[in-house]
Amino acid sequence: MDRPDLFVLGRLLEGLALAAEPPLRTQLQQRAGVNYTMLERYLEFLTGHGLALLDGDGRLSLTPKGVEAYRFLSVSLAQIFDVPNQGTPLRELGRPGAGR
Amino acid sequence: MNAPGSPEPSPASTPPAAEGPIGRVASRLGRLDQGVRSAARRGRRVSWMAWGFLFAAAAGVPVVEIGVYLIGIFTVGEAGLLTAIALGTLPAVVLFGLTVRELLLGRREARGYLREDRPWSGEEVGEPFGFGVSLLSVQENQKQISRVRGELEISMIPLILGGIALLEIAGSLVLAELIGPVSQGLTPLEVAFFPLFPLVIIIPTIWALWRVARQWVDQYQRGLDGQVRQLISLEGEFLGRFASPSGGA
Numbered sequence: 001m002d003r004p005d006l007f008v009l010g011r012l013l014e015g016l017a018l019a020a021e022p023p024l025r026t027q028l029q030q031r032a033g034v035n036y037t038m039l040e041r042y043l044e045f046l047t048g049h050g051l052a053l054l055d056g057d058g059r060l061s062l063t064p065k066g067v068e069a070y071r072f073l074s075v076s077l078a079q080i081f082d083v084p085n086q087g088t089p090l091r092e093l094g095r096p097g098a099g100r
Numbered sequence: 101m102n103a104p105g106s107p108e109p110s111p112a113s114t115p116p117a118a119e120g121p122i123g124r125v126a127s128r129l130g131r132l133d134q135g136v137r138s139a140a141r142r143g144r145r146v147s148w149m150a151w152g153f154l155f156a157a158a159a160g161v162p163v164v165e166i167g168v169y170l171i172g173i174f175t176v177g178e179a180g181l182l183t184a185i186a187l188g189t190l191p192a193v194v195l196f197g198l199t200v201r202e203l204l205l206g207r208r209e210a211r212g213y214l215r216e217d218r219p220w221s222g223e224e225v226g227e228p229f230g231f232g233v234s235l236l237s238v239q240e241n242q243k244q245i246s247r248v249r250g251e252l253e254i255s256m257i258p259l260i261l262g263g264i265a266l267l268e269i270a271g272s273l274v275l276a277e278l279i280g281p282v283s284q285g286l287t288p289l290e291v292a293f294f295p296l297f298p299l300v301i302i303i304p305t306i307w308a309l310w311r312v313a314r315q316w317v318d319q320y321q322r323g324l325d326g327q328v329r330q331l332i333s334l335e336g337e338f339l340g341r342f343a344s345p346s347g348g349a
Contacts, residue, residue, distance in 0.1 A: 003335070003339075005235050006235055006331065006334065006335055007125075010122035010125075011122060011123075018120050045343070049342060049343045051342060065342065068342075069338070069341075069342045072341070073334075074120065074121040074122050074125075075121075076334050076337075076338075077121065077122055077125045077334070078124070080125075080327055080334065081125045081128050083124045
């Protein structure tokens with residue numbers, strides 16, 4: 001995938017980051033509101049770049065790199081669209097060089 | 101997501117996805133998307149009404165002339181002339197009023213959609229992710245707002261022409277029929293005042309309308325232009341940092 005959509009990536013990362021327990025593909029698909037083909041393509045991207053892991057039970061979870069990617073993306077998007085993070089620790093990371 | 105230690109599921113109005121910042125961003129974008137679609141509809145309505153106004157103003161000329169001709173036959177006097185002018189120009193005046201209304205509503209609506217502290221509506225909470233929102237949809241919105249801007253700019257032409265036609269009809273007829281007998285003793289400069297007077301009214305009026313239209317569209321365009329620029333930069337930065345072969349956390 002050359003240019004993944006940041007919002008789709010963000011939804012999937014957020015779906016994984018905020019899940020109480022590692023979700024199955026179908027659960028993540030439902031949370032992120034993407035179709036199956038798109039889910040497959042983006043999961044390939046996430047696992048291929050070491051952002052997410054698929055365990056033997058078919059459950060998905062974020063790697064530390066995935067957690068950082070999620071924080072980076074959520075802070076940056078919240079800054080661009082002036083959406084408050086409402087006291088989540090995500091603010092702490094900030095986005096270096098986010099020229100606004 | 102349930103609260104820690106709570107066996108009860110979360111209420112339906114606060115689904116887990118809405119708790120994340122990306123969910124909130126997507127919801128805001130979904131709302132902006134609605135605003136842009138609404139602006140596009142209003143832009144088209146303004147365009148149709150503006151051309152309708154020009155057509156009605158032009159069509160008002162024969163109506164008024166017929167009225168004046170009938171007045172000549174039946175000699176109903178000045179009140180009859182004013183009635184003919186009023187009837188002939190009424191459709192154009194109504195359309196002009198509706199156009200102004202659409203422009204004002206568009207500006208007010210844009211302020212509502214773009215207000216940062218606007219509370220979430222039930223619909224937005226119910227669909228926390230703003231499904232369908234993507235960088236592409238933001239770019240599409242940017243293009244759509246540019247189209248609305250173009251439509252509104254072009255709409256000013258029929259508004260100016262229709263406005264001049266409308267006021268010239270009324271002005272010249274009033275001059276010819278009512279003031280004509282008196283104007284025999286007027287200087288050319290004083291006579292020129294009457295046809296020029298409508299221009300003095302219409303130019304500031306259209307200028308004011310153009311300002312309203314610009315305020316309306318600019319509110320969206322400024323925001324969208326900046327967002328698209330920053331999203332493209334963010335995309336490059338994200339991919340470079342997390343998805344390049346050498347990129348690592």
